[in-house]
Structures are given as C-alpha cells and as structure tokens.
Amino acid sequence: MTSVDATEKSPIEERFTRTSGRVHLTGTQALVRVLVDQRRRDAEAGVRTGGFVSGYRGSPLGGLDHQLWQSGALLQQHGIVFEPGLNEDLAATSVWGSQLTALNPERTVDGVLGLWYGKGPGVDRSMDALKHANAAGTSRWGGVLAIAGDDHGASSSTLAHQSDYDFIAAQIPVLAPASVAEIHRFGLLGYALSRYSGLWVGMTALTEVVEGSASIEVGPELIAVPELGVPDDVHIRWPDPPAQMEARLSGAKRDAVARFAATGAFDTTLFRAAAPRLGIVAPGKASLDVLDALRLLGLSGEDAARMGLGLYKPGLVWPLSEAGLRAFAAGHETLLVIEEKRPVVEDQIARLYYGAANAPRLIGKRDEAGRPLISDCGVLDVAHLAVVLGDRLLATHPDHGGLADRLAALRAAVATRSPAGPPERPPYFCAGCPHNTSTKVPDGSTAMAGIGCHGMASWLPDRQIASMTHMGGEGMHWIGQAPFTEERHRFQNLGDGTYAHSASLNIRAAVAAKASMTFKLLYNDAVAMTGGQPVEGGLTPQQMASQVLAEGVDKVVLVTDDVSRYAARTGLPKAVEVRDRGEMDRVQRELREIRGVTVLLYEQTCATELRRRRKRGEAPRPELRVVIDERVCEGCGDCHVQSGCIAIEPLETPFGRKRQINQSSCNVDTSCLKGFCPSFVTVSGVSAPRKRAAGATPAAGVELAEPVIAVPDAPYNILIPGVGGTGVVTISQILSMAAHVEGRSATTLDMAGLAQKNGAVTCHVRISATGEPMSARIPPQSTDLLLATDIVVAGASSTRTAISPIRTTVVANADIMPTMSFVFDGSAAPDGGDRLRELEGLSAGLYALDAETLAVETFGDGIAKNMILLGFAWQRGLVPLQRRSIERAIEINGAAVAMNLRAFEAGRRFADDPATAEPRAKRPRPLDHDGMLAELRAYQGARWAARFERALQPLGVAERGIGGDGALTAIAARSLFRLMTYKDEYEVARLHSDGRLDRRLASLFDGELRVAYHLAPPLLSRTDPATGRPRKMAFGPWVRPLFSALARMRVLRGTAFDPFGYTAERHEERRLIAEFEATIREVARHLDADRRDAAARILELPQTIKGFGPVKEKSIERYREKARELAAAMDGKMPLEVAHV
DSSP: OOOOOTTSOOHHHHTTTOOSEEEEEEHHHHHHHHHHHHHHHHHHTTOOEEEEEEEEOOTTSTTHHHHHHHTHHHHHHTTEEEOOOSSHHHHHHHHHHHHHGGGOTTOSSSEEEEEEEEEHHHHHHTHHHHHHHHHHOOOTTOOEEEEEEEOTTOSSSSSOOOTHHHHHHTTOOEEOOOSHHHHHHHHHHHHHHHHHHSSOEEEEEEHHHHTEEEEEEEOGGGSOOOOOOSOOSOSOOSSOOHHHHHHHIIIIIHHHHHHHHHTTSSOEEEEOOSSOOEEEEOOTHHHHHHHHHHHHTTOOHHHHHHTTEEEEEOSEEESOOHHHHHHHHTTOSEEEEOOSSSOSHHHHHHHHHTTOTTOOEEESSBOTTSOBOSOSSSSOOHHHHHHHHHHHHHHHOTTOTTHHHHHHHHHHHHHTOOOOOSOSSOOOOOTTOTHHHHTOOOTTOOEEEOSSGGGGGGGOTTSOEEEEOOTTOTTHHHHHHGGGOSOOOEEEEEEHHHIIIIIHHHHHHHHHTTOOEEEEEEEOSSBGGGTOBOOTTOOOHHHHHHHHHHTTOSEEEEEESOGGGGTTOTTOOTTOEEEEGGGHHHHHHHHTTSSSEEEEEEEOOOHHHHHHHHHTTSSOOOOOEEEEOTTTOOOOOHHHHHHOOTTEEEEEETTEEEEEEOTTTOOOOOGGGGSSOTTEEEEEEEEEEOOOGGGOOTTTTSOOOOOOOOOOSSOEEEEEEEETTSSHHHHHHHHHHHHHHHTOEEEEEEEOGGGGTTSEEEEEEEEESSOOOOOSSOOTTOOSEEEESOHHHHTSHHHHHHOOTTTOEEEEEOOOOOOHHHHHOTTOOOOHHHHHHHHHHHSSEEEEEOHHHHHHHHHSOGGGHHHHHHHHHHHTTOSOSOHHHHHHHHHHHOSSHHHHHHHHHHHHHHHHSGGGGOOOOSSOOOOOHHHHHHHHHHHHOHHHHHHHHHHHHHHHHHHHHTTOOSHHHHHHHHHHHHHHTOOOHHHHHHHHHSSHHHHHHHHHEEEEEEEEEEEOOTTTOOBOTTTSSBOOEEEOGGGHHHHHHHHHGGGGTTSTTOTTTTSHHHHHHHHHHHHHHHHHHHHHHHOOGGGHHHHHHHHHGGGGOOOSHHHHHHHHHHHHHHHHHHHHHTTTTSOOOGGGO
C-alpha cells in the first residue's frame, strides 16, 4: 500500500496529463484519454493528425459529451474538435467526412482521428450512414472508432440492446472491452486496426463497463501495436464505385483484419489446463462473470485449471481470430461459449468447425441435449453460471472437498429467488419539475409519450398515456390510428431535445396527414434525462414557435411559469398567445376542439438544471422558501394533486398524518401553493438553513480510537443502494478514489440511468489488494458491506440477491424518503421497521440510524446523510481503507468538502456511541383522551369539551357491557374530535398566530425572515376562471394582528353573530357533528359482540373527511357515498338510519 501525500498532484488533474503510471478513470474518461494518447503517439511518430468527435448522448454514454466539454482545453491543445451531433446519423456522416480530409489538397493535417458515439437505438437509426461510411473507409493516418452504448439489461432503455449485429451488418469489426482498462487499451489498438484495414472499428460500451471507474496503468510501452508492415490499398478514395467498395470490404479489408487479429492483440487466455477437458470461451465482460462464478464455487483460476478448465477471452468478437481460437481449442473435449445476449462468438465457432473431424463438442445457448443452458435474455446471471460450471466440475471431480455443498447451496438460492416485480421506487419527476404540470391532460383526453423525462408520465396513474414510442417517432402512432377510431383528438408530449434531434419533422408529417392532434412541445432549456446538456442548436421558444407556424400548424399557444418574460414579445410571432401555466387545463380544452394540428409550447426551466445553475452562480438563489404549518394541514393531499411534487413528504403527528416540505430537495417551484389549503406559508429573506444545536455529535472534540483496517485477501464488496439525485454516486466515487490514492485496485459500477430521477440507484464498489480481474457488478451472495442509504431500494430483489447471511453487514438509514406512490395515495408509506427487520434477517448483522434526521439537525441539509453512514461504517471497521485516504478522496472530489469531512467525522462519532443514533419512533403516540379534551378547550372552551364527553358516554357504557376494551370508544373519539375541530377562519387564525409557527421557522432558517400566508378568504377571494375554485391570495406580516383578533373572536363560532357561520361549508361541518353524535347513540343502542367489527368500520369513517373548501366538499361526498355502502352492506347487523351516517 502506498502512503497518502496530500501535496501530490490531484488524480483528477493528472488523469489525462500523466503519460505513464497509474491513473484513475471512468469509462467515459477512458474514451477521452484514448483520443489524447493516440494524438501523443502520432506526434511522437512525426505524423500530423487532428481529431474529430461527434455523436449523440444516451445512457450508458449519457455523460460522454459532458466529459468532452469539461476537457475542452485539453482537446484544443491536441487538435481535437468536439462537435455534438444534432442526431446520431448526422453525426456519423460528419465523422465519415473527417476521413475525407486526407483527400483534400488544402488539408492542414495528414489525417483525422474520428470517434462516433451513440446509444444502442442511435446505432439502429444510423445504419445507412454507418454502412456507407464503413464501405468508403478510413484514411491511412486517420481511423474511426464507433462506440455503441449498449444497455443489455434495459435498465435505462425502452428496449434491451445488442449492437454487435448492427456492426456486423455494416461489416464493421467489433471489439468487446471487459473493463475500463480495456476501453483504453482496445481504443488505441482499435485505431491501429482501423488504419491498417481501412475499416471503421466498433466498440460495445456496456452499461456494466463504461459506467464504472477503475485505476489503470498507462504508458506507451504497455500497448504494443502489431508490426505488420505497410497496409494494402484499403483506404478511402473518391470516386469509388459501389462494386469496388464491396470487393474491398469482403476481400483486402477482411484479410487485413484477419492478419491483425492473428497477432493476438485483442485476445487473452486467462488460464488453461495441463490436461484440458472443458474450454470456456467468454468474450468481454462475460469472462469476468465466469471468474466470479468460480469464486462463488470457492475456486480460483488455478484451481479450475487443475480440474481441466480453460478460459479464453476474445476481445475482437467479430470477425473472430481463427488462429487464436483454434490454438486455445486444441485438446479440449468440449467448448462452452458463455456470452451475453444472442450468440455472436458461438455462431462463428460453429461455422469454423462445421464438418471438421475431431472437432470439440460445442455448447452454449443450448447444452449437449439441446436444452436451454446460457440465456440470451437480460444480463448474465453469475449464480446460474456457477451452477452450470459446478455441475460439470462435480461430474468429473465428485470427491472435490466442499464443491458439492457449495453447489447445492447455490442451486437452492437460485431456485428460491422471488421473481423481480415492478420497482417499488420507480423513477419520478424531480421536485418542482415542469413536467408535473405539462404532462397532465384534461378529463376525457388521452396523450402519447416519447423519449425524455416527460416519458415518466407513462407510469403515472393520472396522465392518461395511451402509448409510447421511440425517439423521433412522436405523434406518428396517431396518424396510423386516427382513421379507424371515433376518438377525435390526441395530445403528444414532445421534449425540446427530441424536437431538435428529429421530431420537428413529425409536426410536418402530422400537418401533411391532416391529423387532429396537439403537440405539447415541452421546452425546459436542457436535455435533462441525460444530465442537463444544452439542446443542440440552442433553439429558443420564439424560434420554435416561428418554425412550427411555418410548418402550417393551426394554432400555437405558449404557456409559461412567468408571463412577464414575454411582456415585450421580442421575437415572438403575433399569432402566438402567451398564457400562464395556471391556465394549462383551460388551454388544452381549447386546443382539443380545433380540427387540425396545434402546438402547446410549454416553457419552464428544468428544476434540477436551475438548481445546478444556482449553485454555479449562473442563476439567482431564491431567498424564498415554502413551509407547511402542520397544525393547519389536514393531510388531504391536494398539494400533491396540484403539484405532483416529490418534495412534499408525510409527517406523522399525534393528530395523524400531515404533510411537510423537504427543504433539502425542494427546488422552490411553488406550484404546491395551488393546493387549496391555508397551511402554506412562504418565507422570504432566507439566507441559509439553520443548523440545530440538538444535532451536535457525541463526544465532539474527543479523539476517537481508530479501528483496525484489514487488508482483504479477496475482493471486498460494498453495495450502496439509494435514491437518484441524493448523492449516492458521490460515495461510490470517493471510495474508488480513496482506494486509488492507497494504491489498491478498485472498480465501481454506478447503476443509475433513468434512476437519477428519484428512482433506485445501486452502486457497486469492489476493492482488491491483489489487482485480480473482477467484474464491476458484485456477484450474488458476495456483499461484505451493504451501505443502505435507502432501505426501500435495499429491499429490491436485485439487492437481496447480493446479500449473504454469513458475510454481509448492513449499515442502514432508517429514514425513508417517500416513493412515487405517496404522491398519488396519501395513505401509502413504506414501513421502515419491517424493512429493517427483514434486512437483519438476511444479513450477518445490522446497524440502523436516522441518518437524514441527524444530517438535517447537524448540518441543515439531508444530503449529508450518506457521508454520515460512510463514517459510521468506517468506524465500525467495515471499510478496508485508511481514514486519511477517504478524507483525501473527499478533498479531491471537490463537492461540499467541508460539510462532507464533518459529516464523515460525525458518522464516526455516532458509531463510537451508537445509542445517540438509534432510530427514533416514526409515529408519535396518537392524542389520548385527555389531550383531545385540552385541544377542544383551546378550540372553543370547556362547554365544547363537555359536549365531546357527553356524546361518547353512551358508547362507553355499551362497550363495557359486552366486555369491550374501549377500542370502539377510542375510534369514535378520534372521529368526533376531527369533526369538532374543523379548521374554520378562527382556528386557522389561532394556529397561525400563537407563536409556534414562528418558532419553527426560526429553527429552520437563518436570515431576516418575512412570512406571507396564502389564503382564500370567503369574503375577499374571487373565483379563478382557470380552475373554478376561489383564488388564493398572499397576505404579508401585516395580517398577524388580524389573526390575533380573529382568534379571540372564536367565541362567536356557531352563534348568530358568526359572520362566517352562514356559509354552506360551515353549515355542513356543524351538520356532520350532529349526525355523527346521532350515529354514536345508534351504535351504542344496538351494539353486541357480533356487531363490533361493523361498528368499528362505521365509526372510523369520519376520519376520511379532510381538506378545505372544494376539496373538503368532495371529501364529504365520498364519505357519504361510502357510508351508504356500509349501511347497505351491514343491513341486519347495524340498523342505522342512513341520514345519521
């Protein structure tokens, strides 16, 4: 292990500049390093070259353009031009053009390195360009790498992808790197192959490879390019007749690839038996899966070789090196091909040996009897591979110690796995996301989804999504359906990035087809799904409006969150109406009545991108915060209905479940204020969140004893399940960097993709002292530390599979962030206690702490929770890295360094005194009878409380008469209490003015706070024409004396002098009290043991009445309807008059 020297140059600074030695790279950074190193090699050889990069983003290559932009100065230094493609096929054609530079008499370089990239679907759509470009070829000193981002498991894609067959169809050789190191090595060899053969060279960048990171060795002496002499006449030319191109493709170019491959530059024999029996051929990542499968069986490569196994890893998977394969296969009785997805290598081996005498038996996708063996769906299952290999090893070595037991345990674990169900934490819109509003449609309408963040509307229950299409197909489903249905109109959601990419043509197509539909063009000023990149071309809403009008659409309406931005109408066509987002429903109703194509251009900046800009100082930080006074809140959930915002979370109180706003995740969109509820206040003048003294860490200032840090003799595996956007990946990056500065080998895999949007993220960190080959994904039953930053994701089937009851220790955050379900069902909430007990039962041990609560109390920001958990785990001796290495990695990472260092230290101290971090009760005890009486006296006085007791008395007597325990009376008490404490003007004024809200706000924020109350007073508020509801108004601090006066006037409540008591809502509230009092008497009169359950259901029903104004009115309607159903269902069991319920 190397010592840590904080004065050394940062690994981030040297990842591209260091020319030899050890560097730490992600997969995308390795691709950038390939370009720079190839230019260095060319300069060393005296060849003048440039570089040209173009493509289109998409997971797992969603961050490549970001990395290229961040490396702009370095690229410029090396003459490398990055020109993001408008779409993939145009980008491919541009890269083709870079090779034509060699034919230009006015060229300034000898050749241009080309690099094209695209997600799997981008490869599909670019086949015409790729075929033409590859047939034309590359230049002698140019060369092209085509990088395909393949998502084999469809973790962030609409379809699983395997681009090998696309490349093969274009006759492009295909490389399959297994690691970050091989991305770099194969990239440089790939350029050499491209120059030698005149072909483009494809490289599959799998999610499980390119989205990882590792420390790798670099240096010109480490990668030897085969010495094959001067290439044949295979390079690009013009003119070039098609027949001659085809002849070169299948002749001289293919022969050149065969010669290059025969050198063994890409292929490796990882181990081979002295007496070979079973030879495994596993290309790329599959070879590492095989090694992990052997580890599950307790075997090393050397052990397997002694048992007759060999392992051959082709790196060039098409065309396969015939010489290399034959040399490995010689002497083996059977070849087992293990490859992910459809067979590429296996089919070539079958063709190679077809009809040959003494050919080895070939199995792979099917076994010797023709039964399925290695699946061609999803990703390889390492546990299943272990069973496949174990069966064959046990057949030849039945007496091998321990193998039979390990195989039996694995077989049982695979057989008893629960099938993966729908994700419990699906991706969802970020807090304040514009799509929460823009993707809604009016009642009676349906919409269609496309690619982009707005596509998440597909799984929301209130968005009426009828279908979803691929990128660039938006709207075309309707053209094919419309002639055959009575449905008159459809909405199509369309992001601004997709519009620029290709879908502007779709609007033209819809106009040509005379379709009746509305394109909802969602302009959020960023390609948010892949990381907030700018849209190519930088189109403005004004330009888009002009374009679609020129295409012949019938009407364009621009809807925005700030109409003042368009007050001057600069650049905006006269025909375009500008409307506030509050009129969204009304605008859509108007547009759906128009026969023809219309465009609703919804303009609001991506909330997450706006947050980033605020952090970078590119947008003003809001001094405004939104807070819910939980005592006024009724828990009705209308704030969710109006905003759909995930930052609104449940708050358990003695009065029941209310709502609160997570100030750490809130992006201050303020659409929640549309909820018809007087509990919302806005606070301006906020300078910062307040850190509370209550959260001081234990034994602060006392030097802690350091744990013993063991050096693992096998890969040490840390699995980090969490929620996208909450800093989970940062922990993975810090651990990987800490291992790097210690000189240890580490790999990471950050499984994010769509999950960055509040969905499940799982980070895999594997640390090794030996540098042995290992896949980035942690194998089944192989996790040593489960750092469960979110216990909902920790309970997912994919995570559970990786847990071992023997070796896994869990450090869990007991605080649960709400899932998407809570937005649509206010009663939904994961049970943290059950989940912790389940994790404890699956693992060897568990520590749980309220990490987010501790983070907020200590640092004023819940984002610190992950570092607290890491510090806790480290202090318990569960992280095999030195403390100074982790602290140095935090400094190198550069994000919130001071807070993260303090949070890591806080976690250590909580671990040293675990009692200070024990999870607290999530549900406070409900208000008891005495508490209810005290609240009723404060609400209206002693007589009001006495009425409450009188109403319950008959039921108490009746329940005791049948031997009851008081449970029914308690249910009735809670229901009657809710009805008797209805939140009228007097009560809202009392709760807002008694000083408790002020103290809470002072505990949350620093600054000169100014509070505004958002209300809809019945005598002042007018009806909002867009919603039909009373319009809410903001009242500043001046209203506080009026609140105090109104609170004192509550003695008028319900009397002839009550000015508010004459409204229909107040009449109904008083009627409900009287009716329920009558219901209690009826229940008491007829109560017996057989009717107890029926009585409970009828008595608890008033607890469902929630909300204010129109929300409460609908709640009462549902209550009465349910009461009638219960009365009908209980006929003969509880003879009640319907009017009484």
